[in-house]
Amino acid sequence: MIALLLGIFSKNKKPDINELVRVVQKNMDALTVQFSDAHGKINKFLSVKNPEFSDFLNLNLPVSCYIFDENKSPVFWNDPTTSFPFRCTKFTDSLIMNDQENGTILYLTQKIEFNEKNFYVCLYKYLKFAYSIQNNYVKTHLDENFFPSGISGISTLNTENNGYRSIPISFKKQTLFYIQANNNPKDLALNHFSIFLLLMSGVGFCFSLILLLYKNNSGNPYVNLFKIFILLIVFLLIRFAMLFLNFPFAQTEWELFNPANFAISSLIPSLGDLIVTLILLCPVIWYLFVLISTWILSVPRFILIYLLATLAGFCLFYFLLIEEIYLQPLTSFRFHEELTINYLILFALLLEAFTAFFILTLFLKILTFVSHTHPAMSFIAKNKIWLIFSFLIITAFLHTLSVSLGYKKLLSIQKTNYAGNLLSKNDFLSEYYIHQAGEKIINDPSIQSKLSRPAIQEDFIIDKIKNFHLNRNFDKYEVDVRVYRQNGNRCRINSPENYFEEFENTKKDWNQTEYAGLYLSPSLLKEQNNIRAYRYFLAITSEDSILWPYPDKNMPIGYILLNFRLNRGTQTSIMPRLFYDEKQDVNLIQQKFDYAIIESDTLIYSTGNMDVSFIQSEMKSLNNKISEETEMVHGENIYFFQKIEKNNFLVLSAKRISISDLMAVFSFYFIFPGIILTGLYFLFSTVFNIKRITSYLFPDQSARSFSFKIQLYLLIASFFPLLIVLVSSVLITFYSHKSEYLDKISSITENMTLHLPDFIENYTKGSEESEKLNEKLKEYRQISGLDINLFSRNGFLTATTQPLLYQLHFKPEYVNPVVFGAFQTQIKNKIFTDESVGKLHFSGIYIKLKSRSTNQFSGIVYIPYFASDEEINKELASVISTILIIYVPVFILLIIFGNIFSGSLVIPLKLLTGGLQEISLTKQNKPLTWKSADEIGILVNQYNSMLEKLEESKQKLSQNERELAWKEVAQKVAHEIKNPLTPMRLNLQLLERAIKENHPDVLKMTNKAITTLLTQIDIINEIASSFSKIARLPSRDIQNVNLEKIITEQSSVFINSRQADIKINIERNSQLISEFDISADPKELMSVFSNLLINSIQSVEENIFPIIEINLYNRDGKKYIQIKDNGRGMDNETKLHAFERGFTTKKTGAGIGLALCKNIIENMGGKIEFETEVGKGTVFRITFVE
Structure with missing residues (x-):
């Protein structure tokens, strides 16, 4: 309930619109102050005669700034991520x-004039970042x-639609822009924390319900x-409510609940739903198995079958779960291939660990149930640590x-999808992209x-089309661009081509697509270089063109033919996914296939590392036996033969999973759950009592013996x-x-430093064309x-092999x-930097170029690069896999043989233990023999x-004990003789007084x-008489004695002696005289009461007359005697030792009474105790049980 309330009250209520406006206006005012402060610094900076670029950077301006000279070229700038659009500036x-x-x-x-020079100072701030593509790295955002x-959103126009209001933001009573906010401020937006609390409240409700039902367990099976x-109804109601409301994904776009990332069925549409479903099912499963276990105990012959069936069911369930997670592309952790992990994979791993922990705990609970009533199973239940060890091996095997x-x-x-794509006659998505590119090219x-122009620059046109119009979406095609004149x-x-x-x-041989001028190759096998090919004919006019080979509107000024041929390689780039749009970047983990085409027993095309000799030999031996789909294993690869048509085949090849890969998987999933279980053990040990948990895991004392400690220390060692080794190997790699x-x-870069300066210098002098410079860069690439x-x-971009980086405004066109x-002020010739575009982080190297002739600064080469993340991931995965393959089997063998040989290590200790246990003070002790x-x-x-x-x-x-025994007997006899002497003396004194009077x-x-x-x-x-016999106290004479008498x-x-x-x-x-009868020795009772009365009288001060109150009563079948005096009472020290033999506070006395x-x-089966308070007296209470 607390979690539910916290979840409700932690909902992020959208702030009031007026509050939003106040915040934006406050930021706007702060920005104007920053602009003003920057202008003051810049005016002071430009007043210097020859300002340096480094001095400009030292200004530490609070806003982005570009300063342009009279030629409208930037001379100073301070923002490495954005540029200022000077041409569009007012x-x-x-x-x-x-x-x-x-x-x-x-x-x-602001236009500023200093030293007879005009400068244009531009201070700016991007309020909204827009990108023409959207993906995991870059998204349009405020x-x-x-x-x-x-x-x-924001807008320069006052537009209100779709439930959004436009509120103006102004400066000096001038409206600058409008912010857009929801018209309904009462709408609630749930954040991830709120969702988590709400989900946990539901889970807490289910666990509370299971605890309530389990506590009130009934013997009635119905x-x-x-x-x-009832539990199932609660579970189903929660799940159907979540599915019906699309909760929580409809309230917040939490990727954990996004069906696009993980989906099993309509009932479990996301990974988050799977986690919630399993958590909600846990109480139901737990309660169900507890009831079944309780019932099965009454049928002993089914216990073993029940345990085996339960174990098999748990293993099957766990296997299906982990297999489903593995088959999902975004949750599959293939660490043996590469160390790529995201939060979805992390949640999936934690879900697997949680499920394994739950199954293990439940199975141990079932074993505990069984062992309580069936001793035959107690041995298994007591060895829980070995059950856990076996469980880790089973889970690793299942993985x-x-x-x-x-x-x-x-x-x-x-393989089916890949072959289907290869053999498909049309690639509709590519056709759409080709058509879009064609529209941009002709315009x-x-x-x-x-x-x-009369002299057509074909290289420029080809480079512009390839690097600008066809760069993003055509990595899987080889592109050939041909330019034709008007004739x-x-x-x-x-060139004889026309x-x-x-x-x-x-037009005669190829197939017309739905787009005019775009044709598809007629046969998949006639194009011997590739499987699929496209041709796109474009006619270019000087005005707006239409996509048609022969435009009717205007006479063409030229023609362009685009040839697309399918290949399996992708363009090499340091940013492989940055230029992919969201609709393309589906993040699927696809297996890479090599393929070959066989036509009439002849290999006409192959890619990658295909074993051509194997394919040809198999084709000759199996030509008539190949079915629609035949697969074979050869070396490290698996080959798929698919018949296309008569005597024509497509062969696909992929790397098969090896024994070492499977061993790496086994090793990882043996270690990972073990680490999780160890972490949970220490977590629960800090929350609960560590001794209780240790006793639960090791109920047998021998499991905590010295031999077990030896094993434990060996495992830790x-x-x-x-x-x-693992950490050091990872770091070294x-x-x-x-x-x-x-x-x-x-x-x-050293090679570039030797050759590029000449090209740059020639390009600056005008003797070198830009096309040649670009060609040179492409060669280096x-x-x-x-x-x-x-x-x-001057810091301006001159040439690049990746123009999209600048055309899509990911980087400014200035260094x-x-x-x-x-580079202007320091001697450094090379600088490494850490850079980013959106969420994509990478490194860069800048090289300072110098002219050969003048040795002056001539340019800068900038190379962005990854430290080859994919290759590093693969190498790290290989290193970790190798280490785990070696160590984990050794680790397992160490556990097994450690258990076997640790017993032999402690045999001498067991020998000594046995000897120590047999040591006796009454018998003869035998010495041990060790050679x-x-x-x-x-x-x-x-x-x-x-x-x-x-x-x-x-x-x-022995001698001391005999002497001590005689002394003790003498004390007892003396005390026993003294007890009857006291009443004898009192009676004689009473008789003497009576005679005298x-x-x-x-x-x-x-x-x-x-x-x-x-x-x-x-x-x-x-x-x-007793002492004369064997020096012992009188033997007891048990009779029926009346306490009152x-x-x-x-x-x-x-009383008589006053x-x-x-x-x-x-x-x-009752009125019965026998109400206070007990079975006892009357003489011993008389001795007890005589002792207590004498002690009570002696405890009273000499100037106070002793008053003793004796209470005799019967309660709850017990007889109570209270003897209360008005004596001095006892202090704490006396209370501690009052019943100890030999302790006394009297000047005369043996301390035996x-x-x-x-x-x-x-000895009579009773109990004696006392309560005392210094200065108020003591109460002795004697209790006899019937």
């Missing part, structure tokens, strides 16, 4: 809002630091089934099996301009080297690979596999200002020496005194 000395292709910009411009989360039915079978399933599915002003002849010299002939031949990569780049960007000595300033003179031999010799000393000590101890009943009192004296003399006689008789002696005022209170439950009383009462 110089009005006021704030202006402007929508650009790459976003919405707010800028302030500046989060400027706009609060309630703002949905009632228990009804409880399970290995799921990877093996899942890989084959994925390979089969992907490109630069291409129209080049074609309209149809090829621009290239001595546009019209090519068009007519294509072997695990830490594994961890150290990472840094060595990065070092090799840097060395590679350094060697490439083909050699190095790196994109190269060349900047002039990094920090690097530029460093070896090792440490154990020294220990045995010491043990034997101690036995000899023990024998000597035994003899001395001539008491009228002197005769009667004399007879009574004589009777008492004779009784006490008999007691003394028995004590003496004994108390009255013993009290009367002290030594104390004794009050006897008897609380009766209370000890003897306690011994007598307890």
Whole structure:
């Protein structure tokens, strides 16, 4: 309930619209202050005669700034990520809002004149970043630091639609732009934390329900089934409510609940739904199995079958779960291939670990149930640690099996799709992209301009089309661009090709697509170089063109033919996914296939590392036996033969999963759950009692013995080297690979430093064309596999092998200002930087180029690069897999053999333990024999020496014990004789007083005194007789004794002698005289009461008359006697030792009385205790049980 309330109140209510406006206006005012501050710094900076670029950077301006000279060329800039659109700028000395292709910009411009020079100062801030493509790295978004989360957009126009309001933001009463906010401020937006709390509240409700039902467990099976039915109803209601409301994905776009990332069925549309479903099912499954286990105990013959069936069911469920997760492309963790992990994979791994932990805990619970009533199973239940070890091996095996079978399933599915795509007559998506590119090409002003000139620059047109119009979506095609003149002849010299002939031949033989001028190759097998090919005929006019080979509107100024031929390779680039749009970048993990085409037993085309000799030999032997789909394994690859038509085949080849890969999977999934379980053990140990958890895992004391500790220490000693080797190997691999990569780049840059300056210098002088410079950069790119960007000595982009990086505004067309300033003022010739485009992080190297002739700064080469993340991931995966393959089997063998050999290591200790256990003070002790003179031999010799000393000590101890025993017996006898002497003395004193006073009943009192004296003399006689026999106290004479009579008789002696005022209170439950009868020795009871009364009287101060109150009552079948006095009471020290033999606070006394009383009462099955307070007296309470 607490989680539910927190979830409700933690919903992020959209702030009030007025509050949003206040926040934006406040940021706007702060921005104007920053603009003003920057202008002041710039005015002071430009007043210097020859300002340096580095001095400009030292200004540390709070906003982005570009300063242009009279020629409208930038001379100073400070932002390495954005550029300022100078051509679209209005110089009005006021704030202006402007929508650009790459976003919405707010800028302030000013024209300044210093030293007879004009400067245009442009201060700006991008309020919105726009990209023509959207993917995982770049998305159109507002500046989060400027706009609060309630703002949905900004616009320069006042537009209100689709439920959004436009609120103006102004500066000096001038409206700059409008912010768009939701018209309904009451709408609630749930954040991830709120969703988590709401989900946890549902889970908490289910667990609370299961605890309630489990606590009130009924013996009626129908009632228990009804409880399970209630749990299922609650579970189904929660799940159907989530599915119906599309909760929580409809409330917040949490990728964990995004069906596009993971989907099993309509009931489990996402990974988050799978997690919630399993968590909600856990209480139901737990309760169900507890009930089944309780019921199965009454049928002993089914217990073993039940345990095996339960284990098999759990294994099957876990296998299906991990296989499904493996088959999903975004949750499959293929660490043996590459170390690529995202939060979906992390959640999937945690889900697998949680499920394994739940299954293990439930199975241990079931075993505990069974072992309580069936001793035969107790051995298994007691060895939980070995059950856990076996469970880890089983889970690792299941993971290995799921990877093996899942890989084959994925390979089969992907093979079918891949072959289908290859054999498909049309690639509709590519046709659409080709058509879109064609529209842009025919309307490109630069291409129209080049074609309209007498000397057509074919290289420029081809480069513009390939690098600009066909760069993004055509990596899987080889593109050939041909340019034709107005008469149809090829621009290239001595080329016999003619546009019209090519068009007519294509129109005759090729297949027309749905787009005019776009044709598909007629046969999949006639194109021997590729499987699929397209031709696109474009006619270019000087005005707006239409997509048709022969436009009717205007006379063409030229023609372009685009040839597309399918290949399996992709364009090498340091940013492989940055230029992919979201609709293309589906993030699927696809298996890479090599393929070959066989036509009439002849190999006409193959790609990759296909074993051509194997294919040809198999084709000859199986030509007539190949079915629609035949697969074969050869070496490390698996081959798929698919018949296309008669005597024509498509052969696909892919890497098969190896034994080492499966061993790596087994090793990882043995270690990973083990680490999770260990972490959970220590987590629960900190929350709960570690001793309870340890006792649960190791109920048998032998499991916590020295031999087990030896095994544990050996495992720890072997695990830490594994961890150290693993970490060190990963670090060494990472840094060595990065070092090799840097060395590679350094060697490439050194080569560039030798040759590029000449090209740049010639290009600057006008003797070198830009096409040749671009061709030179392309050569370096083909050699190095790196994109190269060349900047002039003024920092402007001159040439690049990746124009899209700048055309899509991912990078400004000016060099990094920090690097530029460093090269102008420092001696450095090379600078490494960390850079980013959106969420894509990479590194860059800047090389300073110098002219050979003048040795002056001539330009900058910029090479963005990854430290080959994919290659590093693969190398790291290979290293980790190899280490795990070696160590984990050794780890498992160490556990097994450690258990076997640890027993032999502790045999000498067990021998010593046995000898120590047999040591006796009454019997003869035998020395141990050990032949070896090792440490154990020294220990045995010491043990034997101690036995000899023990024998000597035994003899001395025996003699001391005899003397001590006689002393103790003498004390007991003396005390027992003293007890009857006291009443004898009191009776004689009473008789003496009666004679002196001539008491009228002197005769009667004399007879009574004589009777008492004779009784006490008999007691003394028995004590003496017992002592004369074997020096022991009198034997007990158990009789039926009345407590009331004994108390009255013993009290009367002290009352008659006027030594104390004794009050006897008897609380009766009946009129029976036998109500207070017990079975006891009357003489012992008389001794007890006599002792207690004497102690009570002696505890009273001399100037106070003793008052003793005796209460006798019967409660709950127990008889109670309370003796309360008005004595001094006992302090804490006396209370602790009151019943100890020999302890006394009297000047005369042996300290035996209370000890003897306690011994007598307890021998009768009773209990004696007391309560005391210093200065108020003591209460002794004696309890007898019937």
